Amino acid sequence: xxxxxxxxxxxxxxxxxxxxxxxxxxxxxxxxxxxxxxxxxxxxxxxxxxxxxxxxxxxxxxxxxxxxxxxxxxxxxxxxxxxxxxxxxxxxxxxxxxxxxxxxxxxxxxxxxxxxxxxxxxxxxxxxxxxxxxxxxxxxxxxxxxxxxxxxxxxxxxxxxxxxxxxxxxxxxxxxxxxxxxxxxxxxxxxxxxxxxxxxxxxxxxxxxxxxxxxxxxxxxxxxxxxxxxxxxxxxxxxxxxxxxxxxxxxxxxxxxxxxxxxxxxxxxxxxxxxxxxxxxxxxxxxxxxxxxxxxxxxxxxxxxxxxxxxxxxxxxxxxxxxxxxxxxxxxxxxxxxxxxxxxxxxxxxxxxxxxxxxxxxxxxxxxxxxxxxxxxxxxxxxxxxxxxxxxxxxxxxxxxxxxxxxxxxxxxxxxx
Amino acid sequence: xxxxxxxxxxxxxxxxxxxxxxxxxxxxxxxxxxxxxxxxxxxxxxxxxxxxxxxxxxxxxxxxxxxxxxxxxxxxxxxxxxxxxxxxxxxxxxxxxxxxxxxxxxxxxxxxxxxxxxxxxxxxxxxxxxxxxxxxxxxxxxxxxxxxxxxxxxxxxxxxxxxxxxxxxxxxxxxxxxxxxxxxxxxxxxxxxxxxxxxxxxxxxxxxxxxxxxxxxxxxxxxxxxxxxxxxxxxxxxxxxxxxxxxxxxxxxx
Numbered sequence: 001x002x003x004x005x006x007x008x009x010x011x012x013x014x015x016x017x018x019x020x021x022x023x024x025x026x027x028x029x030x031x032x033x034x035x036x037x038x039x040x041x042x043x044x045x046x047x048x049x050x051x052x053x054x055x056x057x058x059x060x061x062x063x064x065x066x067x068x069x070x071x072x073x074x075x076x077x078x079x080x081x082x083x084x085x086x087x088x089x090x091x092x093x094x095x096x097x098x099x100x101x102x103x104x105x106x107x108x109x110x111x112x113x114x115x116x117x118x119x120x121x122x123x124x125x126x127x128x129x130x131x132x133x134x135x136x137x138x139x140x141x142x143x144x145x146x147x148x149x150x151x152x153x154x155x156x157x158x159x160x161x162x163x164x165x166x167x168x169x170x171x172x173x174x175x176x177x178x179x180x181x182x183x184x185x186x187x188x189x190x191x192x193x194x195x196x197x198x199x200x201x202x203x204x205x206x207x208x209x210x211x212x213x214x215x216x217x218x219x220x221x222x223x224x225x226x227x228x229x230x231x232x233x234x235x236x237x238x239x240x241x242x243x244x245x246x247x248x249x250x251x252x253x254x255x256x257x258x259x260x261x262x263x264x265x266x267x268x269x270x271x272x273x274x275x276x277x278x279x280x281x282x283x284x285x286x287x288x289x290x291x292x293x294x295x296x297x298x299x300x301x302x303x304x305x306x307x308x309x310x311x312x313x314x315x316x317x318x319x320x321x322x323x324x325x326x327x328x329x330x331x332x333x334x335x336x337x338x339x340x341x342x343x344x345x346x347x348x349x350x351x352x353x354x355x356x357x358x359x360x361x362x363x364x365x366x367x368x369x370x371x372x373x374x375x376x377x378x379x380x381x382x383x384x385x386x387x388x389x390x391x392x393x394x395x396x397x398x399x400x401x402x403x404x405x406x407x408x409x410x411x412x413x414x415x416x417x
Numbered sequence: 418x419x420x421x422x423x424x425x426x427x428x429x430x431x432x433x434x435x436x437x438x439x440x441x442x443x444x445x446x447x448x449x450x451x452x453x454x455x456x457x458x459x460x461x462x463x464x465x466x467x468x469x470x471x472x473x474x475x476x477x478x479x480x481x482x483x484x485x486x487x488x489x490x491x492x493x494x495x496x497x498x499x500x501x502x503x504x505x506x507x508x509x510x511x512x513x514x515x516x517x518x519x520x521x522x523x524x525x526x527x528x529x530x531x532x533x534x535x536x537x538x539x540x541x542x543x544x545x546x547x548x549x550x551x552x553x554x555x556x557x558x559x560x561x562x563x564x565x566x567x568x569x570x571x572x573x574x575x576x577x578x579x580x581x582x583x584x585x586x587x588x589x590x591x592x593x594x595x596x597x598x599x600x601x602x603x604x605x606x607x608x609x610x611x612x613x614x615x616x617x618x619x620x621x622x623x624x625x626x627x628x629x630x631x632x633x634x635x636x637x638x639x640x641x642x643x644x645x646x647x648x649x650x651x652x653x654x655x656x657x658x659x660x661x662x663x664x665x666x667x668x669x670x671x
Binding site for chain 2: 016310314
């Protein structure tokens with residue numbers, strides 16, 4: 001039985017050894033905070049990827065040069081043509097397909113020059129834009145025949161992001177020496193690269209880059225969602241035939257977004273798993289530390305244990321007192337760790353999204369932010385689960401010392417000095 | 418006359434041996450002892466006489482190597498650990514030479530602690546503890562920690578604690594050992610007062626004057642052997658060793 005005196009007894013014993021209790025708690029809560037931070041960001045990312053799949057990406061297939069990821073089209077040795085688009089769109093299970101040119105662009109506004117990515121698409125088959133899963137923030141999407149017009153990412157709207165002053169609809173912007181009129185701005189996608197892109201229609205790319213071959217960097221296709229793997233195989237076979245390549249020696253890769261996101265998820269699992277594993281090891285180390293604290297505590301209080309038993313405390317009551325003490329240390333560590341992790345993750349998420357700027361020792365430090373999609377989430381079970389985990393860590397590491405305490409021989413204990 | 422009184426504790430042919438390397442130390446050898454309700458008993462002996470061992474056995478803190486210990490006619494060797502703890506907590510109140518209060522609990526919490534182990538409710542515990550502290554003239558010291566009290570005061574807190582569960586026996590191990598004569602006398606007067614009110618008191622002491630001043634029966638131990646038992650008859654003590662041996666052995670339980 002744990003009564004109010006024994007709880008107070010345990011609490012005062014913890015308070016009595018402030019320094020040692022603090023170090024014990026510290027070692028546990030750092031591990032707990034680390035786990036909290038990584039799991040909250042991980043859950044946020046999983047949620048984001050899930051939203052992508054449930055949004056516009058679930059039925060999409062992408063063809064891109066083999067071995068590239070994220071920046072297709074910059075490899076000049078690889079080219080996808082209108083013929084390839086035709087092959088893809090005719091493959092079984094594919095509804096429609098479109099190519100996209102991906103270039104580096106020099107953009108200029110009010111004498112400020114920046115280098116960004118330019119992406120082109122066919123406004124009559126705007127499935128590439130479905131992948132972003134966002135709407136236009138201001139103005140409109142590009143339309144067929146929009147030569148000399150440009151759609152901009154969200155960051156162009158904001159002061160001090162791309163240009164010192166944000167742009168407006170119908171402003172002019174120079175792209176590769178061509179002056180283009182802005183027809184719209186997209187909503188924020190949540191990462192700085194996508195939010196800094198400029199978009200033009202496929203038919204206008206040759207005018208902006210008159211000296212380049214301007215082949216497609218990737219092809220995006222919309223497929224039958226229920227038979228997407230079959231559609232991927234069909235596209236592969238079609239392209240292999242039309243490009244006259246042997247199986248296994250293709251210079252292109254065909255993947256559904258679902259697969260891409262899943263393989264990304266697997267990579268994330270490994271990274272998050274690895275970090276959480278390290279944090280768990282630190283928790284195990286702190287459990288050893290807790291056990292050490294409790295062992296010392298039991299030895300120090302040998303005589304008191306004898307007294308408690310002589311006035312009617314049973315073995316299980318003595319066990320309960322010490323177990324409670326260890327569990328309580330874990331509880332405090334869990335609460336602090338979770339709160340600390342929460343604060344750190346929320347702050348981290350805020351900085352990733354909004355950036356930060358500070359002056360330290362006369363030097364400027366800053367980070368532009370824009371990684372809004374890396375937002376941590378804080379479900380209730382993460383708080384509860386980690387606190388319970390911390391309590392268990394404390395209790396388990398305190399179990400053996402508590403057991404030893406409960407087995408203490410009264411006569412020896414009373415004689416102990 | 419002897420048989421009319423209720424028997425509380427009986428040690429029958431009790432021995433306690435300790436192994437020290439290759440040799441066996443006979444801390445207590447074939448000792449017989451019997452304590453009746455309402456008696457004031459002293460276990461007397463110089464250091465090394467086995468009196469502490471005897472106290473541990475009488476208080477059921479320890480079990481004998483040979484022989485039997487009966488508490489309220491129950492052979493304690495038949496009891497499990499938690500039953501023994503319960504009986505100890507309920508029937509016996511301990512007072513130690515070095516007070517043995519718990520430093521991290523206040524005076525009143527120290528007195529409340531034994532009641533907690535008996536499952537007494539918190540309000541009742543507090544009320545009883547307040548009464549007991551008043552009884553030992555420490556009614557205003559409830560919220561103090563033991564470290565803030567003098568030795569005599571601490572021993573009075575220990576007396577209050579020993580009374581918490583209203584035990585039949587108070588077992589005091591050298592209760593005045595760490596106190597000066599004057600405060601020691603105060604503590605002994607409290608014990609004497611409780612004895613007058615019906616409590617059975619057993620003290621363990623090395624001081625024959627203390628034993629004979631307060632006790633009705635004195636068990637004299639030497640080298641682990643019960644040398645003699647003396648009993649107060651009027652103003653003097655008479656040897657009743659044979660009587661006790663006979664009473665212990667001839668009392669039903671074999």
